[in-house]
Amino acid sequence: MDSSVSRSLPISGRTRLYAVLGDPVAQVRAPSLLNPLFAELGLDAVLFPVHARPDSFAEVFQGLRRTENLDGILVTIPHKAAALRLADQVSPAAAASGAVNALRREPDGRWTGENFDxxxxxxxxxxxxxxxxxxxxxxxxxxxxxxxxxxxxxxxxxxxxxxxxxxxxxxxxxxxxxxxxxxxxxxxxxxxxxxxxxxxxxxxxxxxxxxxxxxxxxxxxxxxxxxxxxxxxxxxxxxxxxxxxxxxxxxxxxxxLDHQLGLYRVFFGLDEATADTDSPGA
Missing domain, CATH: 3.40.50.720 (NAD(P)-binding Rossmann-like Domain)
Known part of the structure; x- marks a missing residue:
């Protein structure tokens, strides 16, 4: 994937949102990887960083999960164990590690946690x-x-x-x-x-x-x-x-992180979203 690919669609009320939470957050590389992927796939989506301190992480997370146009959350230090406790369901890998670094919204509104680290x-x-x-x-x-x-x-x-x-x-x-x-x-x-x-x-x-x-x-x-x-x-x-x-x-x-990009693509169903965008009448 060419990381120089830039977003061609303007951010609008139709844009799907993804967030990456951490403390600190200035060092996160996920936006520089996923946003070019969204652009490459022609998806009207954007990943943005959120600086959440440990004492407010649960509150920030609960607010984000109730944001109807938010489809996914990535989690970095030091919140991965806390994210597991807040997920509605987690994968075996996440359960074994006791931590979550990615969550997706399911069609019924529940949030599934996974760990790709x-x-x-x-x-x-x-x-x-x-x-x-x-x-x-x-x-x-x-x-x-x-x-x-x-x-x-x-x-x-x-x-x-x-x-x-x-x-x-x-x-x-x-x-x-x-x-x-x-x-x-x-x-x-x-x-x-x-x-x-x-x-x-x-x-x-x-x-x-x-x-x-x-x-x-x-x-x-x-x-x-x-x-x-x-x-x-x-x-x-x-x-x-x-x-x-x-x-x-x-x-x-x-x-x-580089080797997680393909896993995120599958976990968040980005190829299915691309197919929906390309389908007649989309």
Whole structure:
């Protein structure tokens, strides 16, 4: 898809709306991907960012879901777990991860939640030549992105996923949930278990700001250990620069979203909407 495709239709009362919610929201890439897709498909639709703080997320979400011309909601940090609790129904992948990053309005007005972070991450990792099957993985951060990535890695055959998060209650909840799907293959650690890892993933917000500390030490990493980051902006975080300088293979955060675009297209039924637009009398 050509990301330079621009919207040719004027925004009007007929325009269908999609929102992406986060805190912060300036870094989100979804509008730069989905709006060109809408234009390419000839859809009268627009995705716009909404800055919602945690203490007002539920109120903002409930208001948006009652907006009759709103067809979909994307969710980014730190709202993915809260979005799962507010959805009317969720997919097995979302239930396993305990988080939602996309919701669609059903014909009966109910909202279905899905999580594409994990499968998007695994797709990007695999496209870069790093297969998760049989690997020892350390995931730092047990929030929405980390939980989805852990679940997807286990589903893809990772031998073990070690998770580290300072919020021990949240970590225990995640480990219990993952253990019900993949017994004995997910464990919690007080510090990142990187010494014997084949892959270490930063699933925290650390790296979004220039003055952020590194989310974990690189000192114990094996030479062949892959270092991945979920941060999308900046594309090259301090963690990835430091890992590359040490000769470690790195995977940036952008492919995690890039590989979700086709999934969004199916989830939101955009091709069906295009067919409706092209049909006689539309």
């Amino acid at each position: 994990g499968v998007g991450f695994v797709s990007g990792l695999t496209a870069a030549g790093h297969l998760p099957e049989g690997k020892q993985v350390s995931v730092v951060g047990a929030g929405g992105a980390g939980s989805a990535i852990a679940a997807a890695l286990l589903s893809a055959g990772a031998a073990r996923v070690s998770l580290c998060d300072p919020d021990t209650a949240k970590l225990r909840t995640l480990l219990t949930r993952l253990g019900s799907y993949w017994p004995g293959r997910a464990l919690g650690t007080g510090t990142p278990a990187s010494a014997d890892a084949d892959l270490v993933v930063n699933a925290t917000p650390l790296g979004m700001r220039a003055d952020d500390p590194l989310p974990f030490s690189l000192a114990d990493l094996r030479p062949e250990c892959v270092v991945a980051d979920v941060i999308m902006k900046p594309r090259e975080t301090a963690l990835l620069r430091a890992a590359a300088a040490l000769g470690r293979p790195v995977v940036p955060g952008a492919p995690m």
